[in-house]
Amino acid sequence: RKRLKPLRTVVAWRGRAEWDQVMVGLYCGDSRLQQEALDRVSAWKSRYGPKMPLAVDCTAELIRCKVLDSSGRLKSHELILSYGLALVRFVNLITERKQKMVSIPLRQLAREVDIPIWVVDLRHELTHGKLPRLALCRKGCDVVLDWLRKTYWSRQLGNNLCEESEDEEEEQEGVEANAELDNDAWE
Template identity: 30%
Template sequence: MESLLGFMETTSSFDVDVDVDRSCDYKLVPWLTWDEWDLVRDSLFSSSPHSITLSLQRITVWRSRGCLPIVIEVTASIVEIQQKDPFFRVDLGDDALDSEEMLTMLYCMAIVRLVNGVVEKTRKKTEVSIAEAADAINIPRMLIDIRHEGSHRDLPSLRLVRLASIKALDWLKSYYWELQKKAIPFQSDGIGSLRKEIKYRLCELAFWLKIKHTKGSSPSLAKGKRTKHCEQLCGRN
């Protein structure tokens, strides 16, 4: 649950509320409501360049507020690079980034940021290596190799980092976006159950207000009237 300032209940290392039962603290997030977060998620992975642009602009606003989870930051970076890559968008025209070396460096930088920012937070440095920590969260080994090559050796080919960007987005969807979507409070059946409960309570309140001044009714008779009246107002379901 979050306030208008964006406070939410969470337990994950990446400000993701994926385990409500174990939640014990609050962290500040840059979005105001879960509806806003979900709209950005939906637009970010859409096929509409206009929707993608709007979602990237909203994430820029979130970044300016601080406390942006690294998984969102890296997702936006990779999507933004792809939007400048003529391989992913043939309609770019003059907005395309034609330099293959520059595209390769941008992709590498985003992947390095992903591996360092995500994996480093999940491992104990004195106990396991980055590769072992990456295996524990099922991050593609290709991303680990590209991070190593881009940091210590020659840059990988553009074809390879393009493929890696696709794998990175697929992993980010399953690791963060889909899990967080499922963990949004009062979602799916929870909303339906809550609405039914509120509706029933309102019917019950209306009934008791109606018979408030009735005298001489026995408890069993009043209960029977209440049930029958609520069924008439709300239906048996």
């Protein structure tokens, strides 16, 4: 009687150490190390193609914006467009997986996956309204990167490396962002 071998999952990274190194590099705040991590993610993407986890792809796009921002090579308008595209893609890709046969409002989907509503409102402004200020795009990027770290990367590590945010602080951020967007007209 033959014994079945356990199924193995094929991934683009060489092993756990490489995965951990890339995660640390992406979130370290040092542009040089972030760029090295982005280069590694690009190599993963070339190996793995469309099977690349959405969270990895979104994280890389958002970190790329931060690296470009810190380089000082882009004008404010170009940075807004860069952050904007990454934020729109994040909201669309993450919520798309939750869509069923019936169209569900993005705000409802965002609530289901704990994405702050004001990030969806920011996505709406970027897509349909007047471009927001760069500061709001940067804040959106930081909030989304934190969401990805808590929701995806830390879970992949199998432990909680993240500190839990204070509910009051998140609420205040949402109030400030909503005030800046002034988009109570759509839901």
